[in-house]
Amino acid sequence: MVTYKFKPKSKLREFVGEKFMALNAFTALIVILLIFIFIFKESLPIFTNSDVRKEAGISRMVFKQQYYEGRDPKWSWQPNSEVPKYSLLPLFLGTLKAAIVAMLFAVPLAVGAAIYSSEFAPPRIREIIKPVIELLAGIPSVVLGFFALIVLATVLQKMFGFTYRLNAINADMALGLAIIPIVYTIAEDAMTSVPKSLREAAMAVGANPWQVSFTMVLPAALPGIAAGIVLGFGRAVGETMIVLLASGNAAIISAGFTESIRTLSATIAAELAEVVFGSAHYNVLFFIGTLLFVFTFLVNLGGELVLTRIKERFQGRTR
């Protein structure tokens, strides 16, 4: 006679247990939804309340405004002024500058390291490189930011003679350090998960290791690397502490990278703690939060979708 070790005691218990697990699984989903609803709700007065709309409507955030008689219209972020100015353009440009330059700095390093450690490095060296780079992800961003504020800024200024000690490049290098492990880990996984059969097939027709890597493995893993870059970009846009500390936070519009930048996320971090509850400024900060949420959500979703597709391609559908 067969005896089951775990014999369900009753149908009811099984049913409740299953539903409980399902509830756990859906909690995360529900929490994300609730966060979004709450953030968006706090920014609603921008669309519905006529007083707030006059002070900080969408057109006030997007277009050039003439704030004083006889002065040129401009984009300006000065929410605590006699005439509050809520232009998001300087912040938006600052965020883009921060993210793009950080990517320019991080992606070549991360992808290069991934190619080396998955394709060329002897196993012993790979055992060292991989955990060390991944350890970088464990450094709290406030530490990286502080390092950039105190040390890196001085070094860079001495090396390149920047006028502004805290500037976009300084913040971006520290931001790059935070992104490298994300891009590296995903790119490395993508390359090592290229099926062995592909490599062997290439070798069987006479390709040398270099050719195997660059004509077989790299193209096959390219979507994975792209996904890593996209996820890294999402992190760069949302990262707060590093830019808050290291960028100087001046909301200016300029084409150069040697000047200060102010990002959307740093603005929320710096101003939300003390903003007058329910004011237009408060609503605008939550609106910025909504924008960041939607943006990073879409970017991350895109990255994850690509990753799932690759897995399916290499391993076949799991369901």
Place this chain on the structure above:
Amino acid sequence: MRKIFALTAMLAVAGVAAAGNITVKGSDTLVRLRQRWAEEYMKTHPGAVIQVAGGGSGTGIPALIDGTTDICEASRDMKPKEYEDARAKGVNPYRGAVTLDGIAVFLNNQNPVKELSLEQLKGIYTGVIKDWKEVGGEPHTIILYGRENNSGTYAFFKEHVLKDEDYAENTQTLPGTAAVVNAVSKDKYGIGYGGIAWEKGVKHVAVKAKADSPGIVPTLETVTNGTYPISRELYWFFNGVPSGATKDLLNWALSEEGQKVAEATDYIPLPKEIAVKNMVK
């Protein structure tokens, strides 16, 4: 059953403790002083519990209005709108000045500039004066450092020095006076502002009220006697005239003992007659 007993006993103890509890919230400028005061007061008054929280004047005042703090510490007076909001919620703010503070203007130690007039400071921080050579320094762009736009120091400086004009857009805002001091100490052409307690690694510029008046360096004397042009009172706000525990605390802070603690923490004690006047009978 035993558990329930234990629980009620714990609640009772917590209830007793809460009776002597005073929460103080508000200005970042005052946070170090607040901690020292709380420590000293609790040492000399067993049974008193003071909870201290920071966050800035901008957090303290809403907290007072919402009734989540007993004392709000602020480095500025409440705005008319805030008084209105408070009264609408049935809170009747009572203001008491507890100590003085001067705002110093920091320059890098290597900067040859020694004195600036209020007019020049305004020009520098509104972006009209862009180069040090315009105010007698070496020719180089002036690098502006400031505080985040919700700090009491930011608001005070804007009101008293900038006469409510906007800061220049390229003012770099840093979280906290410590960061400003650090930045100026490393930046030869930087300028910053903050409480006069901060002087390590930077120098205080002598401030002239008018172009032809003498430059005054912020010190204990010059702020107390009011000759230093950028000084202010720091306030405690209460809901109504303080009584009981909060009254004791206020009177203690204004006493010689309390003011001595303030001085030891690098604030500027109130002149004695004003301190006595501000006590609640």
